[in-house]
Amino acid sequence: MIYAYPMDLVLKALAEPRRRAILRLVWSQEMTASNIAANFDDVTRPAISQHLRVLRDANLVGDRRDGSRRLYRANHDEMVRLRRFLEQYWQSSLERLQDGAEAAQRIKEM
Amino acid sequence: MIYAYPMDLVLKALAEPRRRAILRLVWSQEMTASNIAANFDDVTRPAISQHLRVLRDANLVGDRRDGSRRLYRANHDEMVRLRRFLEQYWQSSLERLQDGAEAAQRIKEM
DNA sequence: TAAAAAAGTTAGTTGTTACTTACGTTAGTT
DNA sequence: AACTAACGTAAGTAACAACTAACTTTTTTA
Known part of the structure; x- marks a missing residue:
């Protein structure tokens, strides 16, 4: 699968309960x-290490080195972005459906 | 996997780009x-029929019969619920981390 | 009643993912 | 320099998910 939208990585990461549990921690x-x-x-x-990589690829967690340790923390900003995405994604779709000629064609075909 | 939380079904359903495209339609x-x-x-x-079942199981779409046809429509309420879930999930986790004895133990072990 | 239309279901295939075990790497310790 | 701790990576496995082709069901129409 091709991840055309960055939110794909975020949603895929959050769809796994284990990763949500990690993110809460x-x-x-x-x-x-x-x-x-x-x-x-x-x-x-x-x-867990593999889950952390998925979360990091989705920008849901960040990390910093501290000697031989690596400290992980949630990236709150990405969650804010997700909420905005969820608010706007379908709304923009609605606008396109009402304005676009292609959409009008689809409606006619109904 | 056991779906302990209903939001699991919603997030899994939305994680698939094709299903988001259907939901937009x-x-x-x-x-x-x-x-x-x-x-x-x-x-x-x-x-598409199988995707629609996944979306319906997640309560993201509803349907009604019209003769031999079946008309699908998005369930906006479920998206509202998802947004609320995302807003509260980690916040409640934070409260539990600050209040709970178990969490205090985890912090000590750090 | 037979045929067509619209849709759901099943079986099987392929790709993906969550996981374990084993190994490699890097940074401190003795 | 050897040893240990903390962590990541690789290979392999089992379960799951997305898909197609073939089939069945339900409702309308000829």
């Missing part, structure tokens, strides 16, 4: 990957 | 499955 505090993993008893640390 | 007008399918040139009608 690092929402208000920095945490290391090991520490995050310690909060789950049914998954290994590498799995 | 039926956002401001009712459409039949065939008519929706006619808007895509790279997917068959049964595939």
